[in-house]
Amino acid sequence: MSDAANVKPLDDRCPRCGGGFHCGVNDAGPCPCTTVTLSTELQGRLREKWSSCLCVSCLVALAGGAALEIQEAQAQ
Numbered sequence: 001m002s003d004a005a006n007v008k009p010l011d012d013r014c015p016r017c018g019g020g021f022h023c024g025v026n027d028a029g030p031c032p033c034t035t036v037t038l039s040t041e042l043q044g045r046l047r048e049k050w051s052s053c054l055c056v057s058c059l060v061a062l063a064g065g066a067a068l069e070i071q072e073a074q075a076q
């Protein structure tokens, strides 16, 4: 069955990068973020900093060791 209801809207906004995304944590299906493995410590830091989910690309970046805050302008 192909149903328009299966197309998830980008109804969440990533607090880190500001990009729109859809968090599937409340959906019946698996959320894309389940493919990203974050350490327990990192998850704790994320929960302290942001109450909402982040987009998958940010989760991947953080899992890869990126800083919690995106440095928009790198002062040299």
Ligand SMILES: [Zn+2]
Pocket: 014, 015, 016, 017, 018, 019, 054, 055, 056, 057, 058, 059
């Ligand atoms: Zn993001």
